[in-house]
Amino acid sequence: MENVSVFGAGSWGTALASLLGQNGHNVTLWCRRADQARAINVTGENPNYLRGHPISSNVTATNKIEEAVRSPLWVIALPTQAIRGFLTDVAQMTSVRPYICNVAKGIEIKSSSTVSGIVRDVMGDVSYSVLSGPSHAEEVIQDLPTAVVVASLNCEVAERWQAMFSRPNFRVYTSSDVMGVEIGGAVKNVIAIAAGIAKAMGLGDNALAALVSRGLAEIMRLGAKMGANPLTLAGLAGVGDLIVTCFSAHSRNLRLGLAIGKGKSMAEAISELGQVAEGAYTVKALKEMGRKVCEELPIVDAVYDMLYNDLAPEEALNTLLLRDLKPELPPAMQWM
């Protein structure tokens, strides 16, 4: 059994810490706040997230970062925009060269980089893996059947994380396509915001299905430019996660979109949610990145303009529907 630290005691960090504890590992759950860590240790539940669901007794919470960094295995469950600052602080505190498994799904605004790039910038050549796929914390904490993928350039490392996380109701596949898994997990959040807006507008099921399919086309187009394998994006980390995020009532990104579609301001929608909706930030990074690597991301552009440029949803819809008519597949993909 392994000693592992989970950084971030939001809903995903809490659910995964508990799962690793149930698998018999000795888990340290790092929380930002001392009162939260105390409450978890005393009550066996997280007072702020997933209330009513007991956390495995193999999990010890702490807000003392110097304790948490001693583990050789780190699971990073923080919002993407916080990861660079967090790693910069902790890198100065320890000489441990950890095995990192990132479970956040986003792209950093200031670097247009996925989390592997952030980790490389701050920690250099450290072992990096990413776990992603359709997996809402609210269902994982109840041990409902879930399948995900863990990707690493080193297949033995991917297999080590696979063995640690797997349990009968949490099936973990391995992959070597780190970029594919990261792009799938990050961009689907933006499409889910669009799905929430479309739902709030009452556009119907046909429109939602079109949005999801054309959203996948954007994910694949961007993924291809970034070196992702298109088949990864047809799998759990792409289509699988896109479906659950666009259709599940648990989804934070969908709920943010619903609030925006009902006329709430971004500030109101974010504060009502009280949890991170990564798509709201990733869309900014994609706006930058899109200009550099992939010009045609019309749904991403529409979400950006609705969130940050006061574009009315009805106008965004018209812009999307009235674009030039074209083949479904771009010429370079028509052989497929």
Ligand SMILES: NC(=O)C1=CN([C@@H]2O[C@H](COP(=O)(O)OP(=O)(O)OC[C@H]3O[C@@H](n4cnc5c(N)ncnc54)[C@H](O)[C@@H]3O)[C@@H](O)[C@H]2O)C=CC1
């Ligand atoms: N909630 C879910 O079901 C899933 C979430 N994810 C991903 O996991 C990541 C975390 O998501 P959630 O746990 O849902 O978020 P959350 O909003 O529930 O929790 C985020 C946690 O990070 C902490 N935090 C925020 N800023 C921080 C900073 N600057 N320094 C240190 N700690 C900070 C917060 O205090 C909170 O404990 C996101 O990238 C999300 O997309 C992935 C799969 C499932």
Ligand SMILES: O=C(CO)COP(=O)(O)O
């Ligand atoms: O990634 C997730 C499920 O796989 C969580 O999505 P939300 O952040 O939209 O809830």
